[in-house]
Amino acid sequence: MATIHVREVGSYIREQRRSAQISMRQLAKLAGVSNPYLSQIERGVRKPSAEILQQIAKGLRISAEALYIQAGILDERESDSEVPGALLADTTITERQKQVLLEIYESFRRENAAAAAAQASDAGEATAPPAEPSADVPQRSPRKTAAKRTTKSTAKTAAKRPVKRPAADAG
Numbered sequence: 001m002a003t004i005h006v007r008e009v010g011s012y013i014r015e016q017r018r019s020a021q022i023s024m025r026q027l028a029k030l031a032g033v034s035n036p037y038l039s040q041i042e043r044g045v046r047k048p049s050a051e052i053l054q055q056i057a058k059g060l061r062i063s064a065e066a067l068y069i070q071a072g073i074l075d076e077r078e079s080d081s082e083v084p085g086a087l088l089a090d091t092t093i094t095e096r097q098k099q100v101l102l103e104i105y106e107s108f109r110r111e112n113a114a115a116a117a118a119q120a121s122d123a124g125e126a127t128a129p130p131a132e133p134s135a136d137v138p139q140r141s142p143r144k145t146a147a148k149r150t151t152k153s154t155a156k157t158a159a160k161r162p163v164k165r166p167a168a169d170a171g
Helices: 006-019 024-031 035-043 050-060 064-071 083-089 095-121 142-160
Strands: none
Touching: 006 035, 006 050, 006 064, 024 035, 024 050, 035 050, 050 064, 083 095
């Protein structure tokens, strides 16, 4: 189990809070923790759990992963792309939006890596087989698609039929 670097994470939280121009009371309220508890975390007196760090990250609108790295819970990942860092640094999108974008990005990378591996192993074939749909990406239901087609075809047929009006309305 990882050892939490209490002083480092506390200093980092304080620095992030000050740069965001949020008071300690405001952050405590946003994170759902007491003001004294947050103060103790910032001073390095208390060791926050991963859940508390996540709540604080949400209140600061930063990546929980960044706090986990500062706390020593996660090791910093080396990436061959600047995309994750750019997404995490973007202050115009929410934490949830960042996580969703990162998940989509990673699913694309996994899918492309699998397709490249399949293509390399099937060097004799002209094309690689299509990749399996990612579990991260919701799939369309065939039932809904068929229902839409039926509704559209019914509407087209109804539009071609002449409208019969009762004789009493004609006058």
